Amino acid sequence: MRLSQYFLPLIKETPSEAQIASHRLMLRAGMIRQQAAGIYTWLPLGLRVLQKVEHIVADELNKAGCVRVLMPTLQPTELWKESGRYDALGKEMLRFKDRADRELLYSPTNEEMIVDVFRGYVKSYKSLPISLYQIQWKFRDEVRPRFGVMRGREFLMKDDYSFHANVDDAVREYWKMYDVYHAIFKRMGLQTVAVRAETGAIGGDLSHEFHVLAETGESAVYYDKKFDDLREGKITMTGDEQRKLYAAADEMHKPDACPIAKEDLREARGIEVGQVFFLGNKYSKAMGVTIAGPDGQNITPEMGCYGIGVSRLLGAIIEAGHDDNGIIWPAAVAPFDAGLINLRSGDAKCDALCDSIYAALAQKGMDVLYDDTDERAGGKFAGMDLIGLPWQIVVGPKGAEKNMVELKNRKTGEKQELSVEAMLATFTKA
Secondary structure (H helix, E strand, O other): OEHHHOOOOOOOOOOOOOOOHHHHHHHHOOOEEEEEOOEEEEOHHHHHHHHHHHHHHHHHHHHOOOEEOOOOOEEEHHHHHHHOOOOOOHHHOOEEEOOOOOEEEEOOOOHHHHHHHHHHHOOEHHHOOEEEEEEEEEEOOOOOOEOHHHEOOEEEEEEEEEEEOOHHHHHHHHHHHHHHHHHHHHHOOOOEEEEEOOOHHHOOOEEEEEEEEOOOOOEEEEEEOHHHHHHOOOOOOOHHHHHOOOEEEHHHOOHHHOOOOHHHEEEEEEEEEEEEEEEEOHHHHHOOOOEEOOOOOEEOOEEEEEEEEHHHHHHHHHHHOEEOOEEOOOHHHOOOOEEEEEOOOOOHHHHHHHHHHHHHHHHOOOOEEEEOOOOOHHHHHHHHHHHOOOEEEEEOHHHHHHOEEEEEEOOOOOEEEEEHHHHHHOOOOO
16 A cells, blocks of 8 residues: 555644553554544554454454354344343443334343344254354443543444353353453464453353453453463463463452462553353343253253453553554554655655565565655654554665665564565565
């Protein structure tokens, strides 16, 4: 993509309304624009990252045997009254009536609707297990929307619901999804800590929250120091071993009963990016769902529920990866793989070399943002640092004369003077 043809409205000044780094940087990097409190337009750069995060989430769930659906954002309130949860969310739930005076709500979560879908088609245990997920926009009318996409009113969420013939199968799926979540976040360059947590308005009696550790996290988390060793690569652990490590959210941590020695216990702030629940039959029983069991008798299905804040993840990734100059994207979710900077657009040799590099990288399957504008060099460097692409390839008049470029690693800041051929060889075809 040529920058001269792209829409990338960068902001030099720090927005006064932004309180944390991710909010400031997403506004400055032209990723989002606030339209109302907690409601944003996703601009092209932000949308590219959002779609990459969504792809990783969907890919790992598909590999785990989950099946994607898409439910409407509007729900009839009768379903929530049937489950007994209509008043649970209070004013956070947006309710309204259509022209026929039917009461609707804007989806804050979809347990009731997925149960309604399930009971319309599934009649026997032989059809189980089933795990259905969607990635869909939701709305909760937060009292104090803040921190940009970290706590907005409208947000993109992955919600997954599984149905099982018995408790053992449901619990087995719960721990399977626990491992899938770690795989999802690892692909995004994040090391998460899964902590025991309250189930809240969702319900059930077993739940874990997945936290990205960051100073700006809203929650206090307590965990075994081995999580730090794992994140730093000092040790390796299987998923089963990691499950056994102690970690708890603030409300679940009991200092007097903590099984970890004081010197091995760590306290940090965490940003919640996902949560898994074992729901049991809370919703299926309340909504009168039964299916034929193995002995021919009717049984009530057991359920699990698994959520990931897809749009929230962008804020968490930035909080975990930035410096004074801007964002530092992990390669898997970066909006572009590299930035190509032409220091003298209009110079025949610089233009020709940049065009050939741009074409060669495209052949390798790389997505490149080519700064072909007439902006001054300092502005080009600052802009590329701000948006945080993993690699910067700089072409200037002197280098073009010798077929040389400067290659910069955004994360480490390391710069190399390389021939074009050597630079291209560092990138493998996707």
